């Protein structure tokens with residue numbers, strides 16, 4: 168089943184709308200909120216992963232945009248500059264989902280894409296600026 172991640176920006180008056188309910192009920196899509204920063208009366212942001220039939224994605228995105236929500240493809244990978252990385256492990260300490268770990272066998276930095284929620288904590292934590300997000 169196809170899976171895509173989207174970065175949603177809500178205008179202040181739309182931030183509490185039950186969009187995930189409508190994606191499930193009306194578009195046969197399964198949304199998974201990976202990250203959200205939503206306060207009533209303020210602009211909101213949400214990182215949303217959607218799984219469902221390929222033909223439903225466009226209709227689901229069109230629904231979100233019709234609701235006044237800005238929909239952009241979310242980051243899909245992180246890039247490591249191996250020349251800059253000194254294997255200090257700081258990024259693994261801030262990675263709450265456990266997507267970044269140090270290999271006990273090789274000492275290498277290991278990235279598990281399926282666990283990453285693209286929170287950017289590792290990008291901020293890295294003293295060498297060795298990690299960037301790509302889209």
Ligand code: SF4
Pocket residue numbers: 247251252253254255256257258259276292293294295296297298
């Ligand atoms: S914090 Fe930066 S330098 Fe340290 S292990 Fe992670 S990527 Fe490498």
Ligand code: SF4
Pocket residue numbers: 245261262263264265266267282283284285286287288289290
């Ligand atoms: S973006 Fe967040 S979840 Fe992904 S590797 Fe970095 S700290 Fe971990």
